């Protein structure tokens with residue numbers, strides 16, 4: 064047996080270190096939006112519409128009552144009206160409201176012929192088949208006229224729209240069951256390393272459990288894509304090559320972790336050089352410097368490989384900063400960046416002279432009565448930022464971007480924060 068691993072030595076990396084902004088540009092210009100497919104409405108959450116949608120009907124499709132009450136003629140000056148029938152939602156009554164009469168009517172029901180207003184049940188009394196109303200209604204009261212919300216032929220959603228609860232509800236309103244959406248990206252996830260063991264199995268001396276694959280699969284799912292686990296590759300050329308080839312054949316892209324550093328058995332970069340184009344092999348980043356981005360031509364498609372560093376925090380942070388926006392783009396998303404805010408440091412921080420640091424932090428919104436009741440953001444880091452310490456990501460809702468610099472950042476200084484989830488509001 065002979066593989067890359069046989070005669071390899073440790074050697075310093077020959078890849079240029081590029082800046083994070085350049086890495087983002089290279090990635091975003093080398094991933095493509097996937098094609099569209101007919102999709103069931105219930106599979107639309109978080110996906111992107113690939114066609115303009117026009118309403119095929121009026122909404123409401125008929126004049127309807129907006130309340131429970133009585134349909135009547137507003138011009139009647141009678142205080143008492145005879146109740147001649149009942150109209151519930153989903154039915155049509157063939158009774159007509161004539162002067163001096165009323166029809167009991169339930170929210171959503173079509174207006175009966177002859178009536179031009181509805182009086183809410185709260186402003187009426189009914190006795191022995193007779194209706195008394197407290198005050199005379201005006202024409203049109205409590206009626207939702209036909210096509211008040213939507214008109215047939217109206218453009219309701221544009222191609223490129225992200226589907227959330229309101230959009231999906233609106234599509235259903237128009238009666239659509241199938242819509243054209245950008246396909247959800249399907250991404251293979253591989254861990255690498257002779258020391259890495261599947262959770263649930265026993266550990267031998269020198270081994271550790273695979274944490275990266277589980278974190279990364281969850282992160283893929285949060286990017287509205289589908290993760291597929293291909294397991295753990297050993298530190299051999301044949302083992303790695305085999306899993307990478309399976310991934311490239313069957314999925315839209317691949318996320319790996321480990322094996323991109325400069326150790327004797329970090330084979331990933333040499334192998335990827337043979338398989339495709341390495342766009343970069345190092346980024347001026349902490350954590351995550353050995354991050355490697357590759358594309359491989361497979362039949363008609365160009366498929367991305369994100370070869371992430373092995374340390375658990377480095378893999379998740381570099382995924383968040385570089386793979387997530389690319390996966391969102393593949394899924395057709397236009398807004399691929401997280402929101403950024405300026406946050407005041409709750410304590411002092413030292414930072415790296417030469418690297419961009421992305422520090423895990425808890426950002427909160429604080430209320431400041433003295434400044435006229437405004438809110439501002441505060442950031443506290445999550446303790447030791449060692450890139451193997453997954454605990455530094457627990458509870459973190461932001462990454463503080465500390466650009467390279469000489470000085471210590473003091474408490475109260477303002478730094479840019481990338482928000483990863485919701486921000487809690489603290490009242491002081």
Ligand code: AMP
Nearest residue numbers: 254272273274275321322323324373374
């Ligand atoms: P590597 O870049 O492969 O040398 O990995 C760097 C560090 O991350 C080593 O301490 C590995 O044991 C660790 N590591 C790599 N892959 C994983 C994984 N899937 N889960 C947990 N730790 C990992």
Ligand code: MG
Nearest residue numbers: 255256321322
């Ligand atoms: Mg390794």
